Amino acid sequence: MAVKIEFKSGLKSVTGTPYVTIDKSFNTFEKVLTELIRLYPRLKEEMFYSDGTIDYIYQIIHNGKRLSWPEDKDVRIKDGDVLIFMVFMAGG
DSSP: OOEEEEEOTTHHHHHTSSEEEEOTTOOBHHHHHHHHHHHOTHHHHHHBOTTSOBOTTEEEEETTEEEOTTTTTTOBOOTTOEEEEEEOOOOO
16 A cells, blocks of 8 residues: 545646555655655645745645644654645635
């Protein structure tokens, strides 16, 4: 098995795919994020502020729990886990 990464809403157009699987050897949130930026360099431009923090409109969900960057960089990612990257939108 592997780790499944899903890209929702506008992030699908940034990556060109709705999902990707990566090897389970990327076993922390930081390693996964580094690999995703290597695979999809536009993610960095799209999601990150110049100081390295993630724009507040982006949410990253790990098996149903929201992750924060960089606070959760050491969260363990295991074989079979699912990470969802999405844009938080509101309307009115």
